[in-house]
Amino acid sequence: MSDRELERRANHKLAVLRHVEEVSFNVAATCRYYGISRQAYYGWKRRYEAEGFEGLKDRSSAPHHQPAKTDRDVVEKILWLRQQYHFGPQKISMYLARYHDITISPSGVWRILHKLGLGRLPTSQRYKRTQTRWKRYEKQRPGHALQVDVKFIEPLGQKGKKKRYYQYTAIDDCTRIRVLRAYERNDQKTAIQFIDHVLAKLPFQVERVQTDNGAEFGQAFHWHLLDKGIDHVKIRPRTPRLNGKVERSHRIDSDEFYKLLEGEVLDDTRLFAERLQQWEDHYNYDRPHGALGGQTPYERLKQKAAAPLS
Structure with a gap:
């Protein structure tokens, strides 16, 4: 409340007090006239006699001691x-x-x-209509399904001719463990290099890889997976929601990684790769995941390893 409003309300209370002394000479009649209780009138009167006009100004009604108040x-x-x-x-x-x-x-x-x-x-998806919300699902075994996708990125702070980078992302459907790597090219050769890196890094065997219909996931990539005994499944065209976990993780990258790099110069490929690796480690080992009940992906992996499916 502004000082001007406090002043106006105090003047109104003073007018009520003066009405009794100068006009009605009757407290009950004045209270009926102004539509207030006698308890309020006498409270104003005590404060006016003790503190003068300042005592008539409104004060906070919050208690002085609030033990349950959040720090x-x-x-x-x-x-x-x-x-x-x-x-x-x-x-x-x-x-x-x-x-x-x-x-x-x-x-x-x-x-x-x-x-x-x-x-x-x-x-926020929380406020979508019930019939338009996505249904959450997950595989029950690590490595049963791995979603792979590519995110175009433009490192900050570049001058002159800007480089193009592509973040390749693989996420395990069960544990949400992710593997990230940035490349300057986006083609089948790069996709094959990335999937070999993923298979060498993950602590479990991968049974199936799911991708969209991008050219980088073409025939050479497809047969490379089959040669390794891994099934390759492509989602239906124009249905990115079927790769929802990797798509959602890219949004997390934008909100929690790239957004916080604003103002930093990351036009060096090696430096950018180091920062991306740090973010991957944080995501897998330290960041609590809402869909995992507050566990980190590696905590979920330990849980699955301790209680294998029969």
């Missing part, structure tokens, strides 16, 4: 995660518990976000 530094962390990463209440709750040893329920996070006017995100 300011926790609210600031919630606000930072929401604005920086666009995390929802559940993901924020996971991050605070894992990295700051702060326990706060998703509903508590939501109430804070709602109070700050950040209760909704404009493009």
